[in-house]
Amino acid sequence: MCGIVGYVGNKENCVRVLIDGLEKLEYRGYDSAGIAFLNNDNIDVVKEKGKIVNLKSKIDLNINSNLGIGHTRWATHGNATKENAHPHKVGAITVVHNGIVENYNELKKDLINKGYVFNSETDTEVVAALIDYIYKKEKDMLKTIQKVKELLTGSYALGIICDDNLDTLYTLKNKSPLIIGVNENENYIASDVPAILDKTRNYIVLEDKDYASIKSDGVKIYHDGKEKDFEVKEFLYDANSVDKQGYEHFMLKEMNEQPEVFKNTTTPYLKNGIDSLIEKMPDFTKYERIRIVACGSATHAGLVGKCMIEKYANVEVMVETASEFRYKKQFLKNDELVIVVSQSGETADTLEALLIAKQNGNDTLGIVNAKGSTIARESKMVLYTEAGQEIAVATTKAYSAQVALLSLIALNLSCKKNLIDKKEMLDILRDVKKLPDYIEELLNRRDEYKKIAEEIKDYNDVFFIGRGVDYALAQEGSLKLKEISYTHSEAYAAGELKHGTISLIEDKTPVIAVITDDDIALKTISNVKEVKSRGANVICITNKNLSNDSNLYDKKIVIPKVNDLFEPLLTVIPLQMIAYELAKLKECSIDKPRNLAKSVTVE
Ligand code: F6R
DSSP states (O other): OOEEEEEEESSSOHHHHHHHHHHHHGGGOOSEEEEEEEETTEEEEEEEESSHHHHHTTSOTTOOOSEEEEEEEOOSSSOSOTTTSSOEEETTEEEEEEEEETTHHHHHHHHHHTTOOOOSSOHHHHHHHHHHHHHHHHOOHHHHHHHHHHHOOEEEEEEEEETTOTTOEEEEEEBSOOEEEEETTEEEEESSGGGGTTTOSEEEEOOTTOEEEEETTEEEEEETTEEEOOOOEEOOSOGGGGSOTTOSSHHHHHHHTHHHHHHHHHHHHHTTTHHHHHHTSOOOTTOSEEEEEEOHHHHHHHHHHHHHIIIIIOOEEEEEEHHHHTTSOOOOOTTEEEEEEESSSOOHHHHHHHHHHHHTTOEEEEEESSTTOHHHHHSSEEEEOOOOOOOSSSOSHHHHHHHHHHHHHHHHHHHHTTOSOHHHHHHHHHHHHHHHHHHHHHHTOHHHHHHHHHHHTTOSEEEEEESTHHHHHHHHHHHHHHHHHOOEEEEEEGGGGGGTGGGGOOTTOEEEEEEOOTTTHHHHHHHHHHHHTTTOEEEEEESSOOOOOTTTOSEEEEOOOOOTTTTHHHHHHHHHHHHHHHHHHTTOOSSSOTTOOSSOOOO
């Protein structure tokens, strides 16, 4: 949540760097935004409610400045107002912050007693006051930050400017992501590399409780009062990934990248058939069961993974929501592998679940998209999804890559345990080659999705039903629809409807039925008949040759039949596209849905 960018240097116009960076980070928060920059020996602060364009209209982009910090906010403490927007300046100190300071109330009371007056409801203004208070005594920013670090609890990535050191940018971080971008005669800070990608590809990842002083000609990183060594990494993603490349939305672009993402994710494991599949993955056969923990769509990917691992590898899999898992009795067994799934690799609840599993002594595997992210670093084993940078808040290509990788784990285990016969393996390898074309063909059927969007646009509720893996996919379809089109929807295990929910079905209520799983399709079809006979407008997404019976459904989208292992990668395409077309029809903010942020770094 929230995006931070900062600049110190002599090469670029700082104000432009800040605004450009914030525009690239806007996917992290867009309630309000602000910048603070050096202007003729003073720090000027400009902030505005709403998106970055509102802020941009208030700023002269030609001001000559070589030091500054900027912030795009996803509100946690206090409403999305101009007063609560960052940066916050108190005395000599100006701060931008991503995270939640949990003990800010106590600190605030203490600082009020010391004479500080607060103008916002934020925890960030309290941090600025605290730094100012300690700095007045210490008169040394590094000693001050070292002390402040001991007083703060919670998560924070901070960009700090001190009026007395106007050639230096300071940072401090704990549990919220922060990188330092390095270049000749200039350096940057940012929540994420895309903010500075057109300036430099070289960056340093800060560890928790690290702090740094950054000048135009050098970076010094400290931990516990001592300077420490650091590694400069190179960002390897394609810079085009942060550009829409002619597509109307990032989401549309990212959905259209799915054929390529499937190839990139599967090829390393399948290029030499079983040999590479065995060689490239850790040995999972020693685990008696697997626990998958994640949030949102990543949990839905986990549910598909569960179906595949249980079916192909005969290993029990439990899937849990990280925000629930972390606060309950976990009952982790010694012989259990904990898999955490995360696109950003920074989701606070997922990270905490991972740390709990580690503390318990379990082996952990991170399925992560963002290279070098906290979850990737903290996991004992990592398998990267090769989805590239994902910008749209609603995940599409990263979800598909997660599903593909979990299916590969199922196949790996199945091969190692000799549970798959040669013929089925050959079928799978044949399908893997065809899948990118099939995905592309499904993506191109926009007219079909538009018609469905037209039909459901005037309804307040949409139901998704399915059984087995189709239920897992229904849950993802429902989440996509509600988050970007703001149409209420629920996903139900098809057999559960008659235990309550079917009372909501009225004349023309849209019901999207997912019917692909051979083992259970007939049962879902009878549930479809139940809703159809109560007036529902049924849209089937199926790989079955359903008879043209108008008593069964109103519309169908037929997807190609492939081996079950990778079928979900086809089924999900119409689900994503229907959500997209509906959101477009309703003129919603598709890439940045209201109230949401891409990287959920608070619990
Ligand atoms: C929905 C969506 C979210 C994320 C969830 C986990 O479209 O994108 O539900 O899947 O916030 O995020 P990561 O995968 O970054 O841990």
